[in-house]
Amino acid sequence: MINKYLTIYDTLVEQIKNGEIRPGTLLPSEHELTEQFQTSRETIRKALNLLSQNGYIQKVRGKGSIVIDVSKLDFPVSGLISFKELATKMGDKPKTTVHELSLITKPEYAIRQQLSLSAKDQVWKVIRTREIHGKKIILDKDFLNKKYVPSLTKEICEESIYEYLENDLNLSISFAKKEIIVEEPTAEDHELLDLEGFHNVVVIKSHVYLEDASLFQYTESRHRPDKFRFVDFARRQR
Amino acid sequence: MINKYLTIYDTLVEQIKNGEIRPGTLLPSEHELTEQFQTSRETIRKALNLLSQNGYIQKVRGKGSIVIDVSKLDFPVSGLISFKELATKMGDKPKTTVHELSLITKPEYAIRQQLSLSAKDQVWKVIRTREIHGKKIILDKDFLNKKYVPSLTKEICEESIYEYLENDLNLSISFAKKEIIVEEPTAEDHELLDLEGFHNVVVIKSHVYLEDASLFQYTESRHRPDKFRFVDFARRQR
DNA sequence: AAGTGGTCTAGACCACAAA
DNA sequence: TTGTGGTCTAGACCACTTC
Numbered sequence: 001m002i003n004k005y006l007t008i009y010d011t012l013v014e015q016i017k018n019g020e021i022r023p024g025t026l027l028p029s030e031h032e033l034t035e036q037f038q039t040s041r042e043t044i045r046k047a048l049n050l051l052s053q054n055g056y057i058q059k060v061r062g063k064g065s066i067v068i069d070v071s072k073l074d075f076p077v078s079g080l081i082s083f084k085e086l087a088t089k090m091g092d093k094p095k096t097t098v099h100e101l102s103l104i105t106k107p108e109y110a111i112r113q114q115l116s117l118s119a120k121d122q123v124w125k126v127i128r129t130r131e132i133h134g135k136k137i138i139l140d141k142d143f144l145n146k147k148y149v150p151s152l153t154k155e156i157c158e159e160s161i162y163e164y165l166e167n168d169l170n171l172s173i174s175f176a177k178k179e180i181i182v183e184e185p186t187a188e189d190h191e192l193l194d195l196e197g198f199h200n201v202v203v204i205k206s207h208v209y210l211e212d213a214s215l216f217q218y219t220e221s222r223h224r225p226d227k228f229r230f231v232d233f234a235r236r237q238r
Numbered sequence: 239m240i241n242k243y244l245t246i247y248d249t250l251v252e253q254i255k256n257g258e259i260r261p262g263t264l265l266p267s268e269h270e271l272t273e274q275f276q277t278s279r280e281t282i283r284k285a286l287n288l289l290s291q292n293g294y295i296q297k298v299r300g301k302g303s304i305v306i307d308v309s310k311l312d313f314p315v316s317g318l319i320s321f322k323e324l325a326t327k328m329g330d331k332p333k334t335t336v337h338e339l340s341l342i343t344k345p346e347y348a349i350r351q352q353l354s355l356s357a358k359d360q361v362w363k364v365i366r367t368r369e370i371h372g373k374k375i376i377l378d379k380d381f382l383n384k385k386y387v388p389s390l391t392k393e394i395c396e397e398s399i400y401e402y403l404e405n406d407l408n409l410s411i412s413f414a415k416k417e418i419i420v421e422e423p424t425a426e427d428h429e430l431l432d433l434e435g436f437h438n439v440v441v442i443k444s445h446v447y448l449e450d451a452s453l454f455q456y457t458e459s460r461h462r463p464d465k466f467r468f469v470d471f472a473r474r475q476r
Numbered sequence: 477a478a479g480t481g482g483t484c485t486a487g488a489c490c491a492c493a494a495a
Numbered sequence: 496t497t498g499t500g501g502t503c504t505a506g507a508c509c510a511c512t513t514c
Contacts, residue, residue, distance in 0.1 A: 004484075024451075029499060040485045042280075045500085053291075058412060058451035061500045062493035066451040069354075116307075174296060178470040182420065182440060182463035199437040200463050202420055213262075213296035213304040225420035225438050232416040232470070242503075267480060278504045283481085299481045300512035 008037050008047040016056055016067055023069035027057060055233040097136070098157045099192060100127040103146065111143055114207070114218040122146040126157050127192075132227070135194045139201075139222040148216045174211045180204050180230065189222060202228040246275050246285040254294055254305055261307035265295060293471040335374070336395045337430060338365040341384065349381055352445070352456040360384040364395050365430075370465070373432045377439075377460040386454045410449045417443045418468065427460060440466040 015021045028036065033044045048065060051057045057065040104111070104123045111123060123143050130138035142161065144152070148171060156164045165171040182200050185193070189201055201222045208217040253259045266274065271282045286303060289295045295303045342349070342361045349361060361381050368376035380399065382390070386409060394402045403409040420438050423431070427439055439460045446455040 003482090031499085040487095042486090043484060046483085048500095055413070055415070058447070058449075059500065060450055060493090061491070062498080063450075064499060068447075068451055175293070175471065175473045177293070178472060180418070180466075180468040180470070182438070182466055200420070209296070209306075211296070212298055212301075213306055228418075228420055230418040230468075232418070233413065234416060235413045241501090269480080278506095280505090281503060284502085286481095297481065298512090299510070300479080302480060 004037075004039060005043050005046040005050070008033075008039070008044065009050045012047065012051060013054075013056060016070065021067050023067050025067055026063070027065040027067060029064055053235065055235075095131040096158050097129045097131065098126070098154050099129065100125060101152065101154055101157055107143075111218070115143060115145055116215055117145065124149060124152050126152070126161070128157060129192050135196075135224075136192065137194065137224040137227045139189060139192050141220040141222070143218045145216045148210065148214070171216075172211045173208055174213070175209050177207045177209075178204055179206075182225070183222075193222070193224060195224060198225055200225050242275075242277055243281050243284040243288070246271075246277070246282065247288045250285065250289060251292075251294060254308065259305050261305050263305055264301070265303040265305060267302055291473070293473075333369040334396050335367045335369065336364070336392050337367065338363060339390065339392055339395055345381075349456070353381060353383055354453055355383065362387060362390050364390070364399070366395060367430050373434075373462075374430065375432065375462040375465045377427060377430050379458045379460070381456045383454045386448065386452070409454075411446055412449045412451070413447050415445045415447075419443075420463070421460075431460070431462060433462060436463055438463050 012021070012027070016023075021027065027033070027048070030041055030044050030048065033048075034041050037044065048057065048059065051065070052059055055068060056070060057067055059065045102125050104125050107115075107117060107121070107123045111117070112121075115121075115123065117123070124146060126140070126142040126144070128140045128142075129136040130140065144161075149165070149169065152161075152164075162173070165173070181203050183203050184199070185195055185201050189195065193201075195201075202225050204219075204221040204223070206217075206219045206221070207215055208219065210216050250259070250265070254261075259265065265271070265286070268279055268282050268286065271286075272279050275282065286295065286297065289303075290297055293306060294308060295305055297303050340363050342363050345353075345355060345359070345361045349355070350359075353359075353361065355361065362384055364378070364380040364382070366378045366380075367374040368378065382399075387403070387407065390399075390402075400411070403411070419441050421441050422437070423433055423439050427433065431439075433439075440463050442457075442459040442461070444455075444457045444459070445453055446457065448454050
């Protein structure tokens with residue numbers, strides 16, 4: 001059997017999405033749910049806390065758990081939509097072009113800083129553009145610590161580096177720190193992207209960490225501003 | 239006495255920030271912590287889960303809790319830096335100008351939609367610009383449901399609407415759904431902001447909810463792109 | 477085999493809301 | 496007063512890492 005509290009979570013999410021439990025109404029009380037799912041209250045509370053964190057319910061002491069209207073925004077609860085999702089959403093086959101794939105033996109200072117490298121660490125540098133409806137709208141610059149990724153090919157970069165990491169290398173990404181800013185396009189942006197007169201690019205700088213909290217990738221994803229969208233669900237405080 | 243698990247959380251955060259517990263090392267085990275803080279393991283685990291959610295540690299089964307290097311980004315763990323923080327960080331007194339403060343008796347369709355209003359609900363409309371170093375760089379357009387905010391003055395809008403809501407009206411914001419996109423400046427942007435040749439504005443659209451999950455505010459915060467910055471800590475999965 | 481974190485339990489007491 | 500969610504406990508068993 002799989003996790004009990006996750007199956008309860010999934011069940012409730014399903015019921016909320018289906019409309020079996022309507023927005024604005026109350027969930028059954030924790031006591032009732034323990035009977036419904038034949039489990040202890042703490043287990044129910046774990047499931048409910050997940051629902052709360054992911055924006056499905058709002059818990060109110062003394063009252064109950066209010067179901068939030070999740071229909072207002074159509075997206076994964078939080079975060080940047082990935083390139084593949086973006087492309088398929090726009091009804092297009094995603095197309096990736098690899099402009100550079102090289103192994104840097106002596107990384108420059110800025111990169112060593114970003115990846116907290118020691119003097120002898122080597123780094124994969126990958127530069128790719130992403131195309132939707134025939135327009136190159138995203139420029140991805142990836143730097144990966146060779147310590148964790150011994151080999152890398154053009155074919156892998158054209159598909160998905162992440163799938164390669166997870167499926168073949170058995171590396172698992174656990175968290176990322178992202179920063180979003182707007183910059184003037186560089187010469188490289190002008191050369192590789194179809195900017196069509198846009199005067200800014202949206203830049204997402206990410207530090208990506210593995211399960212053991214080791215930093216293994218730094219990425220700059222540079223987007224044409226008209227195609228950029230980021231959503232966030234922010235719960236107040238702890 | 240206040241919350242036990244929160245005080246434990248605060249203690250550990252303090253130790254991590256001070257450097258008493260160094261990044262890359264392991265926290266004491268949960269068992270050890272129960273003895274250190276004279277409490278049960280589940281209470282310790284509540285504190286540790288908070289640390290994990292807020293990006294201070296990474297828990298690894300069988301190993302322990304790794305302390306993450308929190309110094310790489312200097313900011314509140316996640317989210318948009320507020321105007322006041324931004325201003326004080328740049329060593330300037332924040333200055334707010336109120337351009338409009340009006341009560342709309344018949345809100346247009348778009349606003350009724352955004353705030354899920356019934357036909358007879360009235361809405362406060364507030365338009366303000368924010369100034370740093372003598373430049374108007376943020377345009378805030380707020381729409382507040384009068385049902386929750388009976389009165390509003392120019393003085394309140396020049397200070398902080400939020401402080402008024404929380405301190406005087408005893409209203410508490412619980413969560414917000416935000417969307418970030420980049421737009422061409424409108425005529426209004428050109429009129430009210432010091433755009434200085436910038437061709438885009440970063441727009442943060444927010445739906446703000448109260449503790450009982452009722453939607454009470456819709457806001458568009460329009461930023462000059464060079465002064466915009468957003469940070470995000472994204473943990474994978476649930 | 478020993479130590480770590482992950483899940484689950486059954487019960488207790490508390491703070492808050494509504495009737 | 497009753498019902499709700501919030502905190503806390505002491506213990507159990509499991510899955511994983513390390514030795």
